[in-house]
Amino acid sequence: MSLQLSNHQSMPVAPPNPYGFRDPRSVPGKPRGVDILIAAQERQLKRSRYERWMQCAANRLQMTVLNSLRTIRNLMWRFTLGRWFWIKACHGTDTIEVETMRMISSRTRIPVPHVWTHFVWSGRRYIIMSRIRGVALSTVWYTAGPQFREVIVEQLASCFDELRTLRTPYGRRICSVLGGPVRDFRLRYQHVGPFEDEDDFNLRGARFYNDFESLPAECMPQLVAAAHSIKHGIVFTHGDLATRNVMVDGTKVTAILDWECAAWFPEHWEYCKSIFATPSWVREDWLPWLRRMLPVYDLEAEADKMLVQGLWEPFL
Incomplete structure (x- = not known):
């Protein structure tokens, strides 16, 4: 040196x-x-050893003070206005999630937070919504007994049955509630689409512009071709069904959260996306109950699993 x-x-x-x-x-x-x-x-x-030690101590003190101030801020919010309101920072500036929650609230009995207002600040949209009583299902699901799970799954099945009865005004088009691009982290990190029909969605979305002949062998092209040859109905889809996005109070589902990825999708997409959104280490525990909440699409789910393993990259 x-x-x-x-x-x-x-x-x-x-x-x-x-x-x-x-x-x-x-x-x-x-x-x-x-x-x-x-x-x-x-x-x-x-620098002397003493100066280096002082610098390290100053850095540690700064981090401790900042963390303490954040904790005090969060507690002040939680026990004042935070008792009634929740603020969500969205990934972009679009109003898709706002309009989706308002549509679900007005056209279904599915419990969702009430949107009070929303605004854009520093390149992100912030939604002020009602605070939902209870806890995230993810905090109790994995230690709960079968009786508790039965009650919760029955309520979620009813919610998603009702969600799938909504009729799209856009024909075969795959799009957001506003008729434009969708945000789906399985497809791209940014908005994609809209897609003119399911074939267009499979090509530009699920397969990332790959024809069947150009798919790598590990994607099992024959399996993907068989799954993508099936025509599905277009239904409204939450797009991120996971225990972290369900609020419960005791054995009552009090809200379904995080409608950022919701849109008009082929009817199998909810099932495939829930498998994709569930961490692998708890997937085996969640899957049997998911099959009781939603219609099962095993062929499509296996094909999508192959495509994710062979082609998908985080934040593509």
């Missing part, structure tokens, strides 16, 4: 740039950014 430092000191360097660090191209023959790293090492070596 001492040799590197002495060589570096003898080399001509560019003057500091406006941002306060040296030009990363200023060390001939070195990768970009090496001189910045060396300068940081130089500063660290010049």
